[in-house]
Amino acid sequence: MILLDFPYVSDFLKDTIVSNKIPVIATAEAKTIMHDQDVNWLCEMEAREIFKANPTQKLYSNSENSISWVHKHLPNSPKANLIEVFKNKFKFRKLIQDTYPSYFFQRVTFDSLEQFDLSEVSFPFIIKPAVGFFSLAVFKVDRKEDWADTVFQIQETVSKIQDMYPSEVVDNTEFILESYIKGDEYAFDCYFNEEGNPVVLNILKHLFASESDVSDRVYCTSEEIFQEMYEPIMSFLKMVGSKVDLQNFPLHIEIRKTASGEIIPIEVNPMRFGGWCTTGDLAWFAYGINSYQYFLDGKKPNWEDIFATRKNKIFSLILLDNQAKVKQEDFAGFDYEAICQDFEEVIHVRKHPLNHFGVFGFLFTSTSKGNEKELYTILHSDLTKYIRLQDAVIG
Incomplete structure (x- = not known):
């Protein structure tokens, strides 16, 4: 079952929903998002009754905005309680x-x-x-x-x-x-299955421009990253699963690995994968894994087969955020063609109109090992070279 909400639903997720006839809760927001598509709608009252009869019924949401629906329609339910434990960072710190x-x-x-x-x-x-x-x-x-x-x-x-x-x-x-945790930062999508066992769907390394940088500009995934982090992450997830009852529950988690190898969580985001359909879609572009379908069908990736055809490749998610602090009224456009020319291979361009979210879009890229310079170049860029301003501002 899918619960859709704003600010963004990717075409890939929409296509997954339609082609697989995944039930979608018929909220006003979902109807607006999927307005002209052939959707397997499920009325809110029926969805509520399904969850009352089966509290571990699978539910995926693209957006944390939909947390309010769970609190309203399923108050004091296991799902609402899990969301509260993970979403509130203080409560999660107390848990572990x-x-x-x-x-x-x-x-x-x-x-x-x-x-x-x-x-x-x-x-x-x-x-x-x-x-x-x-x-x-x-x-x-x-x-x-x-x-x-x-x-x-x-x-x-x-x-x-x-x-x-x-x-x-x-x-x-x-x-x-x-x-402040010193060490490399990682993000990953996962879910706990029917038996309460964790399944990892991707692992990304978060690159930073400096120690003071807290932005989300570049995330990378590769076979080497998996080899380094898969087992430590699985051990961490089993620890979390021992603290709270998790069944049929998706999570997007951020961690840091210290110099001694200890895994320390930064935050655990419930009911979804990466926000704005980012890391979930990247799993498809990079590895051919439909994370949404894998969760709903209870499937587990065969990483050995996947990496056999992706040797010496780094796949990246690049956030095109407004670090130049351009005012919306001064903005004329973003040169997506120019930025794509600065990368070895752009798999997908996701354009977004600049508004109060401060985002121009996202790039999904493939980089050959040894050509990482292009990733560090964009990491340190404020994107000014790609931003087009109104003539009056330029003059």
């Missing part, structure tokens, strides 16, 4: 606290940020919304002297984003301070 006894985290309200006592906080640390998404209002604080400026930036960011997403997705009333 005994596994990471030395890991620092603390809750603080937005209104008390300016007066917050930093005397017992170790630097550097990360501050972010306890309920958040898309690296919004996430900041790294290196020194006590940086705190006032960080609070100002948080306040400024909150004023801009508070109307972007519902409070179930980004809630700016409460923040979490937590240890």
